[in-house]
Amino acid sequence: MKRLFKGLLYLVVLLAAVFVVGGFLLPASTHVERSISIARPPGEVHALLDSYKRFNEWSPWFELEPSAKYSYSGPESGVGAAMAWEGEKVGKGAQRITESVPQQKVVNALDFDGTQATGTFTLKGEGDGTRVTWALDSEHGNNLVSRWFGLLLDSMVGKDYDKGLAKLKQVAESGDS
Template identity: 70%
Template sequence: MKALLKGLFYLIVLLAVVFAGGGLLLPDKTHVERSAVIQRPPAQVFAMLDSFKRFNEWSPWYALEPDAKYSYSGPESGVGAGMAWEGKQVGRGSQRIVESVPQSRIAVALDFDGSQATATYTLAAEGEGTRLTWALDSDHGYNLMARWIGLAMEKMVGKDYEQGLARLKQVMENEPR
């Protein structure tokens, strides 16, 4: 019995060393991005993204929990416009526009229950439409758990971004020019 407890102790120490050492070797930043071409001019796409009032029309997370509580703050659009949510499945968080460059770029500060990240929308004219690139950037610093979670972000968030872009494309292309 004593040998079993001693072996268990050494196993726990070994796992802790692997977790900490491995975590320090992982990247301290995560970047995920997806893009799509929307057959609408940059001004129209920009207007949709520069406000959160219609965010849930195309958000990949809204369908998960349409009954979550949403609130809005600040101006209707542009820098300072904000949105917060709280639900059982979508958790608690907020987003606020921190940069708004007409027809080219919007940066959004994200807070997921204390974890910060930045989302950016980059717009570029492409033919008669707009290439929209949606990116997420997280800086994990020395947070080892966040670094481990960062390994899965590409798969988790990438899929959501693809769904969101597809939905945004559908919503926008069904509207008049």
């Protein structure tokens, strides 16, 4: 019995050491990025991204829980425009536009119930259309759990970004922008 207990204790210590040492070897930040080409000029695409007024038309998360509660504050568009949400499936969070460069970029400060990140939409003219790149950047610092979680972020968020960009393309190209 002592031998089994001693073996289990060694295993727990080994796993803890792997978690700690491995965690410090992992990157202190995570970057997720997806792109799509939209057959609309950068100014029209920027107008859709620079306001939360039509966000739920292309958001990959809205259809997951249409009954979630949304609130809006600040100006209708541009720096300071903000949106918060709360729901059973989508959780609780908020986002606020912190930088807006017409026809080029919209940057959002994201708060997922206390976890901070940055979302960036970069727009680049491409022929008669626009190449839209949606990126998520998360800083983990010395938080080991967050560093391990960062390994899963691309697989968790990437498919939602692909879906959201496809819906953004559909909304923008419908001519209602």
